[in-house]
Amino acid sequence: MYDVNELLELALKEIENLNYNEVFLLKELFRGYEWNRIPRKDRLLLGTLFLNHINRYGGKVQPIEKTTSGQQKYKIKKENKK
Template identity: 70%
Template sequence: MPDVNELLNIAIKETENLNQGEVFLVRDLFKGYEWNRISRSERLLLGTLFLNYVNTSRGSIQAIEKTSSGQQKYKINVR
């Protein structure tokens, strides 16, 4: 299993496949079975690292509202 920094890089790279205006969760960037193989603690850390990446980069990803279960939603803006 890749470490959390490798998972972060995979998630960032996967955002290149999303369309402008698309709303997504970090879990959407992984296949279901891949996501389920990541431990809960690593998923939480990955979510924190991804949010930090979005807030500190000048990329096209914007953090928007959270889901009812507390998962952060993101949106792809103009590239």
């Protein structure tokens, strides 16, 4: 199995397959069986690392509200052209 930093890199790469305005949860960036094989403590850490990365580096992902179960939702936005 991957370590948490490798999982973070996989999740960040998977974002490229999403469309503008698409809303997603972190776990949706992985196949169901892959997500279920990640130990709970690592999933929680991955969620924190992913949110911190998004808040720090921005890009085209924006955190939005949380679900009723406390999972962070994200939305793909237009990237700023510099």
